[in-house]
Amino acid sequence: MQIREIEEEIISEFELFGDDWEQKYEHLIDLGKSLPLIEPGYKTDVNLIKGCQSRVWMHSDFKEGKMIFTADSDAIITKGMVALLVRVLSHQEPVAIVNARLEFIDQIGLKEHLSPTRANGLVSMINRMKQEALQHLSK
Amino acid sequence: MQIREIEEEIISEFELFGDDWEQKYEHLIDLGKSLPLIEPGYKTDVNLIKGCQSRVWMHSDFKEGKMIFTADSDAIITKGMVALLVRVLSHQEPVAIVNARLEFIDQIGLKEHLSPTRANGLVSMINRMKQEALQHLSK
Amino acid sequence: MEKGKGNTLDGPAIQRIRNDFPIFKKVINGQSLVYFDNGATVQKPLQVIQAIENYYYQSNANIHRGVHTLSREATELYETARNTVAAHFNVANPQQCVFTSGTTEGINLIAGGLSKAILRSGDEIILTAYEHHSNILPWQLHAQERGLKLKVIPLKSDQSLDIAAAMTLFTDRTKVLAVAHVSNTLGLITDLQALFKIAQQYNVITVVDGAQSSPHMPVNLPELDPDFFVCSAHKMYGPTGIGLLYMKEKWLTELPLFKTGGGTIKTVTFEHTEYAEGALRFEPGTPHISGAVGFAAAIDYMNSIDMSAIYKHESELVRYAQTRLLELPEVEVYGQSEHKAGVISFNVKGAHPFDVGTLLDKYGIAVRTGHHCTQPLMQLLGVQGTVRASFAIYNTLEEVEYFIEKLKRVITLVS
Amino acid sequence: MEKGKGNTLDGPAIQRIRNDFPIFKKVINGQSLVYFDNGATVQKPLQVIQAIENYYYQSNANIHRGVHTLSREATELYETARNTVAAHFNVANPQQCVFTSGTTEGINLIAGGLSKAILRSGDEIILTAYEHHSNILPWQLHAQERGLKLKVIPLKSDQSLDIAAAMTLFTDRTKVLAVAHVSNTLGLITDLQALFKIAQQYNVITVVDGAQSSPHMPVNLPELDPDFFVCSAHKMYGPTGIGLLYMKEKWLTELPLFKTGGGTIKTVTFEHTEYAEGALRFEPGTPHISGAVGFAAAIDYMNSIDMSAIYKHESELVRYAQTRLLELPEVEVYGQSEHKAGVISFNVKGAHPFDVGTLLDKYGIAVRTGHHCTQPLMQLLGVQGTVRASFAIYNTLEEVEYFIEKLKRVITLVS
Numbered sequence A, B: 001m002q003i004r005e006i007e008e009e010i011i012s013e014f015e016l017f018g019d020d021w022e023q024k025y026e027h028l029i030d031l032g033k034s035l036p037l038i039e040p041g042y043k044t045d046v047n048l049i050k051g052c053q054s055r056v057w058m059h060s061d062f063k064e065g066k067m068i069f070t071a072d073s074d075a076i077i078t079k080g081m082v083a084l085l086v087r088v089l090s091h092q093e094p095v096a097i098v099n100a101r102l103e104f105i106d107q108i109g110l111k112e113h114l115s116p117t118r119a120n121g122l123v124s125m126i127n128r129m130k131q132e133a134l135q136h137l138s139k
Numbered sequence C, D: 001m002e003k004g005k006g007n008t009l010d011g012p013a014i015q016r017i018r019n020d021f022p023i024f025k026k027v028i029n030g031q032s033l034v035y036f037d038n039g040a041t042v043q044k045p046l047q048v049i050q051a052i053e054n055y056y057y058q059s060n061a062n063i064h065r066g067v068h069t070l071s072r073e074a075t076e077l078y079e080t081a082r083n084t085v086a087a088h089f090n091v092a093n094p095q096q097c098v099f100t101s102g103t104t105e106g107i108n109l110i111a112g113g114l115s116k117a118i119l120r121s122g123d124e125i126i127l128t129a130y131e132h133h134s135n136i137l138p139w140q141l142h143a144q145e146r147g148l149k150l151k152v153i154p155l156k157s158d159q160s161l162d163i164a165a166a167m168t169l170f171t172d173r174t175k176v177l178a179v180a181h182v183s184n185t186l187g188l189i190t191d192l193q194a195l196f197k198i199a200q201q202y203n204v205i206t207v208v209d210g211a212q213s214s215p216h217m218p219v220n221l222p223e224l225d226p227d228f229f230v231c232s233a234h235k236m237y238g239p240t241g242i243g244l245l246y247m248k249e250k251w252l253t254e255l256p257l258f259k260t261g262g263g264t265i266k267t268v269t270f271e272h273t274e275y276a277e278g279a280l281r282f283e284p285g286t287p288h289i290s291g292a293v294g295f296a297a298a299i300d301y302m303n304s305i306d307m308s309a310i311y312k313h314e315s316e317l318v319r320y321a322q323t324r325l326l327e328l329p330e331v332e333v334y335g336q337s338e339h340k341a342g343v344i345s346f347n348v349k350g351a352h353p354f355d356v357g358t359l360l361d362k363y364g365i366a367v368r369t370g371h372h373c374t375q376p377l378m379q380l381l382g383v384q385g386t387v388r389a390s391f392a393i394y395n396t397l398e399e400v401e402y403f404i405e406k407l408k409r410v411i412t413l414v415s
């Protein structure tokens, strides 16, 4: 699936909850819980993206023209967000990743987690994902 | 004359000008100009009372149970104020000087010159006059 | 589970107080604001905001040396503010009260000044294990440069300060004891009397970080008798960018200058400067005049309620919150002493504080999460961070009740 | 005697501006206020006062690391303010803009930082003869400690900077050139281009004290290209207690820390601290958040008028005032160049500036008198002090007219 398609899918998923943020967060937390575990060997300092509070680990592979991301976080809400980002950006081509605007985050009402002043390291994570994709762009 | 009497005299003098501050200041400046000069030998660093802006020199003698003050300033308005203080406090007994409340300054509408934050050194001058009187109190 | 309303302010009194704080009209995520992040900064009453406003409307000018009316007014407001602060802490000579930009700045001025002339290589500085970074880093910076040694008073298993262990730390090389009056993370009140008794024997300079005591309890400086005491107005219902550095009279002349500039002098040539006396010596540059005015208004505001009443009210909130938190088996509370001021720190077992804080925010409850600028304490507790609820005079038992109820919901969500 | 209205703002424009400043409703000694003490601090427009108010009404919280809504809002306001300041000075990376408590603080951070690691005994620092104490004393303090040498660029007979003489001062030991962009006493604009050209040849670190340029004229930092630039919000229609320290990108990592504390770090143990990157590294403690918000509002306000228009208007006021003052044989004007920004300094021959200032105040005219924190310059001019009239965007030719008229009266009174 294309990035935009996955985004649409997620948007419909979250639309079910309407304005009920509790349900939305329950779902986000469930997504976090079901995020496939990153291989312990990848939970290294190099792969650590430090937010002021929650930490994110992120590892990427490049296979058959596509980026494969695995990731983890020590906070469950952050992990839910991480799960969404991995779902959208993993198994995509570098060019698509670099150009992704990720507007779905706004549309499902979780924009606040991406404010640059946020203490959770998610913005740095997205930047890192894009940077790593960028490295494979020229290849 | 007693301190209070001289104060009353000054108050009547200034009452003539009513609310006309220009006349009041003209008079103050005239008083400054007519202040008998301090002996040049007394214009020493020890006798210098430093305000942030204008400077005051003050010398005291103790004769026949009374304090004799002479003083000067480099600013003419300050000098006028100095002239008033010398007129009120010179040739008075130490105890009277120490107890003087100098309310006439308020009553002639020049209180602003005595605010502790004033840059002209007058408050320090009064304190110095009182201190020097205090030294002769016990004698 | 007793609410102990006896010690909290009664409903109408609290309501009157809350009406003074315009921010409580604010709605957060559809909920009215429950502000429990007072340890970070407190909200400001109208009385303070209006004092600042009035200053700019009526009297704004640069102070000192000005002969015009506005400058005189501004100077008088500024120096009156100094008097208000001095009187509040029972300090007889207002010159001992230097305005700074805050607690952190005050500690930098002390550490920087002392390290210039008084501290020598090999000298020791004693801190506690729960110090705020602002009372660690300035000492560490100078320690590295001058070869000073930092020593740390450990905590007992209940996270209170181990006074007995402190005794053994002091030596003849100990020069400074720098301690938080109240721990910003645990809320524990430091037994300064006990520590100062030892300090005195070793002739040690005492520095009190009063950032968390000054908002919550009466502080009588001559009685406490430290060499230095610092605090921040923004934690005391006052504006940002202003604080107090109190020093014993002798330090007014003996503390070397760490910073300098316009306004601090008697005479200047390019070769030599003769400095002014008193507080001005330590206040280079144009001061934060509107800040000083707001600080004084904040102090007047606190005194209009009374510091003892504030202490009682907030202690009761802490006590009640602690009792209720301890009923929850999923919750761990840190520093469970009764001797606490305004702050309570906890974690939901197995949950990241960030998650708890994020979800509480959704219910309109503002708590602080993370290391609270006390990373060494976090390392000691073996946690990444905690959730901290800290109270102010406008908080109520009902808010605590609501917080506990929502915390239970959060526990279900994250488990 | 031509009024040259062409360059000043027209009447209605000025009136609109004056309406923004509530303090002009004030009556001083029965007269409406003529405020010519703008070099010391300027008055604040409603837009700035309200921005501060709104911050306290709506968004007050401590910034950074906070997960709750208010803290996020406050952080965003604070960082947006940084962006606004950066954009105003045409700085691409806002991290290069560090908030300080003012110009003096900024110079202390630079001088203190450089003297820690970069300046060595025997190194030279070049200043001008008209520096403000705040750009002398911090260098002097460290010069004494580290064995640095201060050298002074002299003035020509017309009190403008002697660039030719400056050339001869630079040597291989010269490490820093620290100069006022505009002299606060004389109003003269320093020829930075000429100075920087020499400085570059000797690889000298350049520090610009922009306290008096930033309020009066457009300043494009990348174009000017100093290593450091400092200014104060309170002179730029902003609040007290906040200022800017701009530094070239490399200094963000290379300038040693002079102060430290909470908020500046990545990790802390008692033994070692890993510092954060960017501006935060230099902003220990809770920042003056409301101050930053007010500073940004002030910058927006100035830009709504336009810096070039401000410069033109004020230059015309200076030109007109100077022309009129020179008509009075009793008056001596200092620094009679045309290349001036916002400030004019003079004396009534034979009269003490204190007397002149005191009497002008009686007519509702606020001027500054004294040494203006430039005692070395006073020694050079051979005077105790001067009377300084300094202008802002709300001043008018009519006010200058009124001032000249009353000055004539004052001359009669004191003669």
Ligand SMILES: Cc1ncc(COP(=O)(O)O)c(C=O)c1O
Residues within 6 Å of the ligand: C262, C284, C285, C286, C287, D039, D040, D102, D103, D104, D105, D132, D134, D135, D180, D182, D183, D184, D209, D211, D212, D232, D373
């Ligand atoms: C040229 C100059 N430098 C430095 C300063 C000091 O600024 P502040 O008092 O805001 O720190 C001033 C203002 O007084 C100034 O005019």
Ligand SMILES: Cc1ncc(COP(=O)(O)O)c(C=O)c1O
Residues within 6 Å of the ligand: C039, C040, C102, C103, C104, C105, C132, C134, C135, C180, C182, C183, C184, C209, C211, C212, C232, C373, D262, D284, D285, D286, D287
């Ligand atoms: C105990 C303690 N010390 C120091 C500080 C630093 O205060 P400020 O940030 O106002 O400088 C704080 C507040 O954050 C604190 O709680």
